[in-house]
Amino acid sequence: MILKLVWENVRHKPVRTLLSILLVAVPVTLILTIIGLSIGFFEDSQKRSGGVGADVLMKPPNANLITFSSVTMPSKIVEVLAAEPHVVQAMGTVVNPTSGFLEALNGIDPVAFDKMSGGFTFAEGHNLQGPDDILIDTWYADQHHLHAGQKVNISNKEWTIAGIVEPGKLGHLFVQIHTLQEMVGASNHVSQVFMKLDDPANAEKVVSYLKKKYEGYPVLSMQELQSLLSVDHIPVLKTFINVIIGLSVLIGFAVVSLSMYMAVLQRTREIGILKSLGASKGLVMGIILAEAFCIGFGGTVLGILLSYASRLAIQTFMPLAIVYSWWLIAGGIAMGAALLGALYPGMMAVRQDPIEALAYE
Amino acid sequence: MSSNGAAASPNSSAEQIIRIRDLRKSYITGKVSVEALRGVNLEVPQGEFLSIVGPSGSGKSTLFHIVGGLTPPSSGEVIVAGRNVSAVGDAGRTELRRKSVSFVFQKFNLLPNLTARDNIRTARFISGLPSSHFDDELKSVLDLLGIAGRLDHKPSEMSGGEQQRVAIARALATRPAILLADEPTGNLDTKNSLAVLAILRDLNERLGQTILMITHNTEAAEYGHRIVHMRDGLIVETTNRSDF
Numbered sequence: 001m002i003l004k005l006v007w008e009n010v011r012h013k014p015v016r017t018l019l020s021i022l023l024v025a026v027p028v029t030l031i032l033t034i035i036g037l038s039i040g041f042f043e044d045s046q047k048r049s050g051g052v053g054a055d056v057l058m059k060p061p062n063a064n065l066i067t068f069s070s071v072t073m074p075s076k077i078v079e080v081l082a083a084e085p086h087v088v089q090a091m092g093t094v095v096n097p098t099s100g101f102l103e104a105l106n107g108i109d110p111v112a113f114d115k116m117s118g119g120f121t122f123a124e125g126h127n128l129q130g131p132d133d134i135l136i137d138t139w140y141a142d143q144h145h146l147h148a149g150q151k152v153n154i155s156n157k158e159w160t161i162a163g164i165v166e167p168g169k170l171g172h173l174f175v176q177i178h179t180l181q182e183m184v185g186a187s188n189h190v191s192q193v194f195m196k197l198d199d200p201a202n203a204e205k206v207v208s209y210l211k212k213k214y215e216g217y218p219v220l221s222m223q224e225l226q227s228l229l230s231v232d233h234i235p236v237l238k239t240f241i242n243v244i245i246g247l248s249v250l251i252g253f254a255v256v257s258l259s260m261y262m263a264v265l266q267r268t269r270e271i272g273i274l275k276s277l278g279a280s281k282g283l284v285m286g287i288i289l290a291e292a293f294c295i296g297f298g299g300t301v302l303g304i305l306l307s308y309a310s311r312l313a314i315q316t317f318m319p320l321a322i323v324y325s326w327w328l329i330a331g332g333i334a335m336g337a338a339l340l341g342a343l344y345p346g347m348m349a350v351r352q353d354p355i356e357a358l359a360y361e
Numbered sequence: 362m363s364s365n366g367a368a369a370s371p372n373s374s375a376e377q378i379i380r381i382r383d384l385r386k387s388y389i390t391g392k393v394s395v396e397a398l399r400g401v402n403l404e405v406p407q408g409e410f411l412s413i414v415g416p417s418g419s420g421k422s423t424l425f426h427i428v429g430g431l432t433p434p435s436s437g438e439v440i441v442a443g444r445n446v447s448a449v450g451d452a453g454r455t456e457l458r459r460k461s462v463s464f465v466f467q468k469f470n471l472l473p474n475l476t477a478r479d480n481i482r483t484a485r486f487i488s489g490l491p492s493s494h495f496d497d498e499l500k501s502v503l504d505l506l507g508i509a510g511r512l513d514h515k516p517s518e519m520s521g522g523e524q525q526r527v528a529i530a531r532a533l534a535t536r537p538a539i540l541l542a543d544e545p546t547g548n549l550d551t552k553n554s555l556a557v558l559a560i561l562r563d564l565n566e567r568l569g570q571t572i573l574m575i576t577h578n579t580e581a582a583e584y585g586h587r588i589v590h591m592r593d594g595l596i597v598e599t600t601n602r603s604d605f
Contacts, residue, residue, distance in 0.1 A: 276466075
């Protein structure tokens with residue numbers, strides 16, 4: 001009977017209810033989109049770093065392990081590292097950020113790269129041949145509507161798209177390493193060196209050895225690099241997400257509180273009727289909270305649906321993951337804010353004098 | 362006829378379902394204290410149909426609200442259906458409304474979002490009675506009220522007379538010891554007023570339902586066994602209807 005009463009109350013003012021649900025849905029979508037973007041970006045990065053086929057990575061001294069490195073390591077170090085114990089192949093690459101968000105040109109030696117990674121899978125075209133050739137992955141091609149054979153201007157240079165490859169290997173854009181070295185004015189230098197070992201199980205041993213031998217050079221296993229590619233290892237991002245969650249709670253709280261406050265005011269007489277029938281304070285509060293629960297639940301469901309819509313809109317620019325575990329968290333936040341927001345209006349309803357409530361016009 | 366003091370019941374041997382001694386009620390309005398009831402004494406035996414009449418400000422509504430547990434008395438003793446209303450708190454008065462008294466209001470006060478059936482079911486649910494089905498007793502009341510065919514309509518789809526009958530059905534659905542009617546014909550035309558009053562008298566006669574009705578309308582008051590006249594917070598006269 002209570003469910004019927006709550007349902008009829010929610011249904012009685014459909015516009016107000018739908019607006020409240022929509023406003024609760026906004027922070028849910030915001031949370032899921034921000035989380036989806038963060039995790040999507042890191043999943044994409046993990047996949048691409050894993051796709052190189054290397055076991056160990058070395059970066060220049062003072063370089064951040066999970067961001068783009070400057071081109072300051074002499075190319076000769078590649079040969080030196082290739083001769084180290086357990087290393088069967090060493091490959092230097094040059095990374096140069098473009099004007100795109102978190103986007104970079106990757107300078108590679110196509111032969112060495114194919115040997116280490118197992119080669120690209122081509123959707124269109126062929127491998128890098130000329131100095132101005134560029135390979136782009138299908139994600140970038142779809143985003144910019146590009147095809148093999150077309151010209152594309154990236155970092156103020158016109159490139160010829162030699163081929164379009166399946167994503168998941170190092171980056172989205174690949175050019176000849178020498179061309180990129182010249183572009184950045186760092187001939188005979190690389191940004192990082194990937195190493196393939198005789199056995200991946202030797203990675204920790206090799207990392208430890210290289211750290212001692214090449215003091216100051218950050219060295220880490222690819223497994224370790226992948227574990228670092230998470231929200232938890234970027235304090236700024238973690239803070240940003242916490243701020244978004246805090247704002248979401250605030251918005252959800254304010255929206256539901258306002259909505260339920262209006263509902264209580266509009267239904268003053270009905271609350272008086274329920275009290276005249278002998279409804280307890282707990283029952284009246286329960287009805288208000290149940291309505292807030294409905295709004296919170298509806299907002300959560302709509303927020304999840306809208307997060308799919310935002311994914312459709314964003315994924316052409318940024319990888320956006322659907323993180324199912326956050327449905328519960330975002331839903332919990334929305335429901336918590338909704339119930340919290342309904343507490344004050346609920347208390348108002350509970351405290352209403354039945355005689356005054358019955359006289360309310 | 363008696364005046365002031367304890368308004369005597371026509372059937373003093375019957376169990377007194379309402380017993381009021383020296384009831385006083387004061388309100389604070391702004392900085393002014395208003396004495397709405399100034400020492401009311403009243404006894405109502407079970408099964409009586411009592412009318413309370415009086416001008417605005419006479420205290421009849423305040424008396425009604427106290428007997429119905431909607432507001433506490435300032436002082437005095439009020440026993441309603443065995444409960445000492447003056448000694449219980451808010452929870453006790455809620456319990457009184459849930460178990461022992463039911464209201465019929467001038468403005469019907471049906472829950473507007475619910476059908477007539479659901480209004481009745483809500484009252485039964487709150488009273489702790491089965492709400493999913495109506496028992497034979499309730500069905501016979503619905504037949505008596507002539508609203509059995511209107512149960513799936515919402516208040517906005519019913520006439521004033523029909524709404525008041527639903528309100529009466531809702532009030533009786535919880536099997537209250539006392540039915541409190543506050544100007545039940547105040548919003549009805551003459552035809553519906555007479556019908557509702559006839560129904561109240563019929564319910565009283567057939568089911569032995571105790572009814573306490575407050576009204577401005579002296580013709581409506583005539584339907585009661587006894588008429589209590591109030592003025593300035595006091596019972597000033599009691600008229601026993603000899604034709605009952």
